[in-house]
Amino acid sequence: MKESPLSPLKIAGNFQTSGGKSTATGSLPIGHEPAGGAAFVPTLRLEGTATYDDKFVTLIGTFYPIGGDDQRALMQGTIILSRGSATASSVQDQGASDGLTVAGQEFDVAKLTFASTHLDFTAQGNASRRSSQGETFRLRWDRRD
Numbered sequence: 001m002k003e004s005p006l007s008p009l010k011i012a013g014n015f016q017t018s019g020g021k022s023t024a025t026g027s028l029p030i031g032h033e034p035a036g037g038a039a040f041v042p043t044l045r046l047e048g049t050a051t052y053d054d055k056f057v058t059l060i061g062t063f064y065p066i067g068g069d070d071q072r073a074l075m076q077g078t079i080i081l082s083r084g085s086a087t088a089s090s091v092q093d094q095g096a097s098d099g100l101t102v103a104g105q106e107f108d109v110a111k112l113t114f115a116s117t118h119l120d121f122t123a124q125g126n127a128s129r130r131s132s133q134g135e136t137f138r139l140r141w142d143r144r145d
Contacts, residue, residue, distance in 0.1 A: 006057060007033045008086050009114055010040055011050050023051045029066065030059070032086065032116040042066050043119050044074070056089075057081045065119060074121075075109040087113040 005022075010033040013024030028050050029042030048061015059079040064071055077094035081087070093109045111122040 006052060006083065008084070009033060009057065009081070010042075011046075011057075011059075012040065012042065013050060015050075015052075021051055021053045023049060025049045030114065031066075032114055041117070043114060043117070052083065055083055057083060074119075077109075079112060086115070087111070 009030065011024065011028055011030050013026065013028040015022040015024045017023075025048070028046040028048075029040075030044045030046055030050075031040065031042035034040050043066055045064045045066050046059050046061050047064070048059070051058045051060075057080070059081075060077075062076045063074045063079070065074050075091075075093045078090070078092040079088045080090040082089050088111060091109050091112055109121050113120040
């Protein structure tokens with residue numbers, strides 16, 4: 001079986017390579033690389049650009065969780081992962097979470113991990129937003145179809 005160049009992640013897109021970087025733009029499903037010929041089941045959709053080189057995977061745009069009834073944006077900004085990792089080394093949440101709240105508070109995504117069937121993320125209350133007190137929440141977004 002051929003290993004994905006981004007394992008343990010998979011990003012479904014039409015990547016073009018130039019100058020040591022591969023880039024895809026558009027609607028890009030992201031999730032864990034399936035094992036043993038299983039079907040790819042993405043947990044996040046990026047509307048934007050994914051770029052990778054020999055060290056990092058950079059995702060820029062608006063991110064939507066896949067599965068369940070609520071399809072509002074989780075965040076808008078940049079996620080950077082080291083190649084070979086499913087946990088973001090940097091998350092820059094630059095946009096509101098499209099009305100999603102945690103305990104009635106708006107939030108910024110502070111950490112994100114791609115698990116095989118769900119997303120684990122830490123939501124940091126944004127003190128500049130009206131309803132937030134700066135709390136941190138660890139959440140799991142399960143894919144439900």
